[in-house]
Amino acid sequence: MKFNLKNKVAIITGGGSGIGKAISESFSEMGAIVNILDLNEEAGKQVAAELSAKHNPAYFYRCDVSSKINVDEVFEKINKANNGIDILVNNAGIGFVGNVENTTEEDMDRMYNVNIKGVFNCLKAVIPYFKEKKKGVIVNMASIASTVGITDRFAYSMTKGAVLTMTYSIAKDYLGDNIRCNSISPARVHTPFVDAFIAKNYPGKEEEMFENLSKTQPIGRMGKPQEIADLAVYLCSDEASFVTGTDFPIDGGFIKLNN
Template identity: 65%
Template sequence: MSAFQLTGKTAIITGGASGIGRAIAQVFAQNGARVHILDFNEKQAQATVEAFKAENLEVYYNICDVSNAEEVQQIVDEIAMQRTIDILVNNAGVAHVGNIENTTEADLDRIYAINIKGVYNCAKAAIKHMKGKSGVIINMASIASSVGISDRFAYSMSKGAVLTMTYSIAKDYVDEGIRCNSISPARVHTPFVDGFIEKNYPDNQEEMFEKLSKTQPLGRMGKPVEIAHLALYLASDEASFITGTDFPIDGGFIKLNG
């Protein structure tokens, strides 16, 4: 049995139907949590929950657009009526490739609505039910929060905001028993990465995968489950002395490149 147990705790994970979010949902449920996935993709969410239930894991899903404050609040309130909300993982997000010149206003608005406003909506909805009790909020930032990444203008902007929102929430709610931290992954091998390579480099997919892998000093991309295990620790009681901190998990990218 893992030292980092979440038995009896309820966790909400946004974007939990695929990639890193799916891995976090699975690891949390395997370690005793009751997990509620909030995701925009109903087909993926349903398939994910069915797969987890086949493992006798307690996982549920709600179709949710995290950029819609009213929708988020209604779903979180409904979950809170059934049980205490102990953990929120703000994982839902979208990417954009481009510098400032080839980032349109529509691109910027889309990134803002999901990556920034989505975190705001979900954190605000959950904090209302955590105040004066206890709670853990984990925000998915990125190495792009801390270092310059080429052609990631809008994405970096959004993840920088996630990082500073983490600091603000931790500071403002420490006396309410709420801990807030963030995780900053480097490139992680998810279906999104495979789709990106297939779409943009159809004639040299293997070569591009190798090139992207080697941008991390360890020579490979991260695995979703590796991010999930860090999230598990931060959500657990063993991390009760940690708040207002960002945790890079990057294969050495920030400190060893350059």
């Protein structure tokens, strides 16, 4: 079977909802032992229970990725429980709408702590385990905002640009350790976050705004979490063993065709 992840030990941050949930489900379906890290204990436990019932055993760990102590503790537990780690998907992240003028110092610190420091903490925690095994795969969730200018996404774009360049650095520095590192750059994906954003900011106009946001992608619709998950499965499988140090836009043509 192609894209087989059987018995691969995978850590998926933010794996309890949205894109992370789809990745958790797809990895489990392909045979991986999924470890979901999330702040939302209820959602994370529910996903882990569903996956355990359908596929392989799956586990939930409440984890604040912005805390190095918390991350180190959780990764150590997972490594000991499974005699190693094979895959890390750095998916946890938060969004923010605003330009430089209406972005506060507190906003910037919050974005940095989760979207940059959170990825750094997980990378720093997992690399020693990968080096010990002389093998490992990392997928970082970047964004189209990593490479193109998007209105009112100043802080968010800054953080996702950092995720992209961290991807390149890890891939380059650990070639000799057989550690692959790639990133995925989605455009707008239809997740509960999008629905909540529309409901909060455009009450009574949900359908109209959903259609307008969908049309910002040249292909005419938002992406689906499953489409992002399918790409993540490929990148973490042996079929992608020749792929490292690369960013993969999955954007409905946004980067190249939106002009």
